[in-house]
Amino acid sequence: MPHTPPCARKSARSLASIALAGIALAACNTLQPPIETRYARWVRVSEHRAETERYVAYLRSEGVGEVVPTMPLSRSARDWKRCKRDEFAVPPDTLQANMVPTLRVIARLRDEGILDPALARSVYRDADLNTCAGGSPGSKHLQNRAIDFDLPDRPDNVARLCGFWREHGEALQMGLGFYSPTTIHIDTGGYRTWGTDYTRRTSLCLPPEAQPESRGQSQDQPEPQATPAPTR
16 A cells, blocks of 8 residues: 655645635625625614614704615624624714715715615725725724715726716815725715825826826825725
């Protein structure tokens, strides 16, 4: 019977362990309930339900309660799991009014067919979650003024969004950030735009020949890094 060297046996065991780990990870991903189920479980907690109902009632009183569905409006940060925090959050009462002008901008973008409000991915974050998720100390998410969205992958999305920002952004004090052509940030914390290095010069709203030398820093992202940080 041929002899199997110890190193070969060890290598085979390692490969088997890796394969089993991969199967287990795939099973976990498969078994994770859909986001609607996760939200239903979260909001079932009496404290969360009461806070959510109070927030929605306030937004309705301001005429913006139906702009973004309650579930996506409650999403905290894309990195909630890595940060070991809740996937959903409600801003404190003192910050709830800050979302009203932002939702009015979102409503206009929705009405013009530029944006689907249901694709909100990150809204309010408290300071600890914002730090863990890589947000800057001046992030508008901390103030409940900002929403990150996914955009459908359509060739005219960026052009239409930038056209709206150029025409109406200053009057609306609209901030528009691009982390990719289909991942964006919108707030009403000041008229500005930025791109992948978190400065104005890489915004998709500014053609290369029109981009200034100034590297005015967006207050909603960390300092630029050699490799851009993941979308936040």
